[in-house]
Amino acid sequence: MAENELYIGLISGTSVDGVDSVLVNFQQDTPELIASHSHPIGDPLRENILALCVGEDIRLSEFGQTHIELGKIFAEAANAVLNKAGVESNAVTAIGSHGQTVWHEPNAGNPFSLQLADANTIAQRTGITTVADMRGRDISAGGQGAPLAPLLHQHIFASSSENRAIINIGGISNVTCLRQGAKPIAFDAGPGNVLMDFWINKHQQKKYDEGGGWASSGTVHNELLQLCRNEPYFSKALPKSSGRELFNGSWLENKLAQCQGAIQPQDVQATMLQLTVDTIVDALDPHCQSLFICGGGAHNRALMQGLAQARPNCTVASTLTLGVDPDWVEAIAFAWIARETCAGRKIDTSGFTGTSAAVMLGGIYRA
Ligand SMILES: Nc1ncnc2c1ncn2[C@@H]1O[C@H](COP(=O)(O)OP(=O)(O)O)[C@@H](O)[C@H]1O
Numbered sequence: 001m002a003e004n005e006l007y008i009g010l011i012s013g014t015s016v017d018g019v020d021s022v023l024v025n026f027q028q029d030t031p032e033l034i035a036s037h038s039h040p041i042g043d044p045l046r047e048n049i050l051a052l053c054v055g056e057d058i059r060l061s062e063f064g065q066t067h068i069e070l071g072k073i074f075a076e077a078a079n080a081v082l083n084k085a086g087v088e089s090n091a092v093t094a095i096g097s098h099g100q101t102v103w104h105e106p107n108a109g110n111p112f113s114l115q116l117a118d119a120n121t122i123a124q125r126t127g128i129t130t131v132a133d134m135r136g137r138d139i140s141a142g143g144q145g146a147p148l149a150p151l152l153h154q155h156i157f158a159s160s161s162e163n164r165a166i167i168n169i170g171g172i173s174n175v176t177c178l179r180q181g182a183k184p185i186a187f188d189a190g191p192g193n194v195l196m197d198f199w200i201n202k203h204q205q206k207k208y209d210e211g212g213g214w215a216s217s218g219t220v221h222n223e224l225l226q227l228c229r230n231e232p233y234f235s236k237a238l239p240k241s242s243g244r245e246l247f248n249g250s251w252l253e254n255k256l257a258q259c260q261g262a263i264q265p266q267d268v269q270a271t272m273l274q275l276t277v278d279t280i281v282d283a284l285d286p287h288c289q290s291l292f293i294c295g296g297g298a299h300n301r302a303l304m305q306g307l308a309q310a311r312p313n314c315t316v317a318s319t320l321t322l323g324v325d326p327d328w329v330e331a332i333a334f335a336w337i338a339r340e341t342c343a344g345r346k347i348d349t350s351g352f353t354g355t356s357a358a359v360m361l362g363g364i365y366r367a
């Protein structure tokens with residue numbers, strides 16, 4: 001029997017709700033999740049990150065220090081998952097660190113996607129070889145740099161008996177269409193939780209709307225929904241990817257300002273939930289038979305119900321049904337990319353990010 005193939009995956013997503021850290025064994029076809037850990041990102045670091053994400057001015061000194069501070073936190077997250085599993089660092093082949101996106105501009109004259117969390121610091125503080133900056137390499141090969149989690153989706157969730165969609169509902173949502181006999185397609189559909197999180201935080205100082213309960217107490221406001229759906233991003237051709245640079249609190253406030261009359265806060269919440277549902281459903285392949293949800297949105301019951309109502313002929317479930325906990329799919333994806341990169345294998349991201357040829361994802365920082 002082959003040796004264990006242990007990798008760690010690390011990511012802090014658009015929601016900035018903590019660093020997801022997983023220890024995975026890739027010895028079998030389906031990755032075995034050995035341990036998982038969510039590492040907190042405290043204030044004021046979180047506030048700094050959120051300010052960066054909407055383009056606020058920052059001194060280079062503060063920027064550099066945020067990069068290193070995040071590197072330390074990512075290293076702690078890796079060490080914590082090892083601790084939980086009772087596994088020594090020298091048993092792990094590599095860490096795949098996504099880092100924290102603070103700016104994503106894949107369509108700029110000089111396109112880039114910037115993730116913070118210094119990989120030197122991670123390698124140094126864990127003693128484990130670290131693969132990082134996956135998005136940057138994809139962009140240098142003509143891709144959007146995102147979404148990348150679909151690489152794992154196609155690898156472990158594709159079925160020979162049904163057409164599936166894997167939908168990752170984080171701050172931003174991305175949809176992976178796995179249609180039998182066709183090339184997988186994936187892209188960012190639009191806002192996942194980011195606008196709902198913004199709105200409930202503004203009105204109730206909560207980080208998110210537990211189970212979508214507040215949204216369920218409101219009524220969808222059709223004028224606001226239509227204004228939001230008119231956003232050019234939704235009708236943009238593929239490949240496409242997005243982030244907080246576009247979908248943020250100001251984006252929503254701007255749409256609200258265009259509406260006639262006042263809208264009850266819970267109705268705005270209901271409308272943002274419906275926007276997430278509608279833009280996901282619009283992104284689906286019409287032949288899709290089953291939707292499997294991952295990311296924090298899988299815990300939003302009202303959102304799950306909204307998707308089931310919008311696609312009554314589809315099965316709607318979380319990826320747990322396929323054997324993978326929805327909270328850890330994305331971190332597992334970055335562990336998997338690290339494995340491919342360490343093995344010297346290029347990955348074909350063309351159907352997702354729009355690269356023209358297979359690409360080696362990420363730089364390697366040796367232990
Ligand atoms: N119990 C829950 N009820 C409603 N929403 C939830 C729940 N748990 C998590 N979420 C949502 O999921 C988000 C985090 O999802 P995650 O997949 O980590 O996103 P990201 O990749 O952007 O960090 C939270 O900000 C919240 O909006």
Ligand SMILES: [Mg+2]
Binds near residue numbers: 012013015017018020
């Ligand atoms: Mg998260």
